Amino acid sequence: MLRQMEGSQAVAEAVALCRPEVICAYPISPQTHIVEALSRLVTGGRLKPCEYVNVESEFAALSACIGASAAGARTYTATASQGLLYMTEALYNASGLGLPVVMTVANRAIGAPINIWNDHSDSMSQRDSGWIQLYAESNQEAVDLHVQAFALAEELSLPVMVCMDGFVLTHAFERVDLPSQEQVDAFLPPYEPRQVLDPDDPVSIGAMVGPEAFTEVRYLGHLRQLAALERIPHLAARFERGFGRACGGLVRGYRTEDADTIVLALGSVLGTLKDVADELRQDGMRIGVAGLTTFRPFPLHAVRKVLGRARRVVVLERAFSLGAGGIVAAEVRSALAGNGADVFTVVAGLGGRAVTKASLRLLLTGGPGEPLTFLDLNQDLVAGELRRAGRARRSGPPAENLLRDLAGGV
């Protein structure tokens, strides 16, 4: 059914259609509207049987999800930013135990400086946690990916993060086609756990494992991630047959077939990038866009295929590894190893800074550029702080200094 609605409401409706039995969450912007809506659906009796547990922290939220999932319940949580980091220990635990929890990450920057706006620093920081990571480009995709996420998680006994850009998607009102309960039920069978806490058939879950088998347990987790590379395209195809629209998959190309330059990115910025590509094509530039839906597991072959014969690959990242550079770009470079393409990392849109068409046009029509650049970086502001730090030992808190400089019109 087509509806005009907020992204968070749409995701809450989609999650409810998946019939989770336990939801535990802790509020953090920009995730709040999702869990508020779900608590209403549970309290109002529209989502049942389902327990909504208000916990005292994100650590407790995911921990309760671990218990619920191990007890055989379909389990959901949502968080962002500081909350995701506060869960970290439990994130590794959920994946290590092989528990298919589904979580929405309403992507937001990580402090300090504290910042509630959108980038991908939070989920990128958990890329090695053993969770599958899917990134939504639009609210429609966020809805559809959640339905696929439960199916994928339960089939593989692996937890799945559905990442959607905070505010940009979570708080945006867009037209969304919500699936019917019948469609979702036909797509998503009831949860059949591989391991369950059942007094009739006692097992020990989470026993200590020494060097004799730890590598093998880890390797099996890796194999399940690799299996996801096979399962995700199948699921996407089955989804398209059942719901009549394409969504998900590993990586999608837009006007990439004959492109010399391809910009690869994740999330909502893809919309802007496609517009820019269309405009530049009119100016005669052979440019395409690759949208990475699945970041973990990383689809090396699919990425290599979609980037095909491009000579210039620009990876537009909403996060980066301080002291090293692009996170996604490092993966792309290994995907393209030996193919001769130049890979550039452009860090853009940190902490909610708008990624504008004008800046992207400038970037893409300019010269080859440096291997690592920061879009719209205010060099004067940076230089001012570096001067200040060089002049005096006690130069003060940098964040406050910059704000003062800005107010003073540097």
Next chain:
Amino acid sequence: MPVERTKFYQVGSFAVGNRLLPPEQRAVQASPDRGNSLTCGHRACRGCGEALGARWAVDAAISATAGRMVVVNATGCLEVFSTPYPESSWQVSWIHSLFGNAPAVATGVAAALRAKGRTEVRVVGQGGDGGTVDIGFACLSGMFERDDDVLYICYDNQAYMNTGVQRSGATPPAARTATTPLPGQAFGQGKNVPLIAMAHEIPYVATATVADLRDLEYKVRRAMEFRGARYLHVLVPCPLGWVTAACDTIRVARLATESGLFPVFEAERGEVTGVTKIRRRVPVDDYLRLQGRYAHLFGDPPKTDVIARIQAGADRNVRRFGLVD
């Protein structure tokens, strides 16, 4: 002339012999049908109070629930000595997730069972004092405050034993640990989690020790009669960390209560409903002297001022809980 009623107590232990009781009054452990939750083969130290306490407590819970239960275990000695294959020794549905999240995992298990309409299956969480009063404290308080249907058992050996005897929020004054070198743990620190649990006004809070295992069994059984959050704090001496003889575990635990240092009581919805009276009060010296972690108090000359401060703490417990008639 006062008449002394005949008591069938073993010498010194105050524990009544099973053979003298009618079968229905005998200990769960005396029954050939006991749960045997924690079987032999685990790798706890000789004389480990925690292994003893956990077996009695979980078996009592199995008996109270007819085996319809799930155990959630925090990281710590109990988890480490009981799970590495082939020493895995749990005969119940059992999960270990992390050090600091056992109460929250238990909450999740209980929520799942509720959603599935299987509330006849009960949930028991358990961990050491570190996992309970320190790193897991927020999760514990949250579980209490929401009144989740979980019995949480803390096996208190008064330090982080699994990592080599470091101080915890339950380490008592003057005790030496690897991170409270002499003169030992400071006075005026630490927290009393049974009282904090009572402040949450949860249905049931109790303390127990491995010196009175029938009382421990009773308290587990009693706890299982309630729905909602329940807390049981069990003193479990640790020969390694307390530097006591393995054969003295029960004796040390008994002296902890008989000196007044560890009050044994139960409370419902924040009010004390029962106190185990001290039968034969002993000075704290008797308790401290047996333990190497207090050896520095008994040098030449002994630290009488420190011992007096510890005694004052015991006296306060006696007054506060009415431990002596």
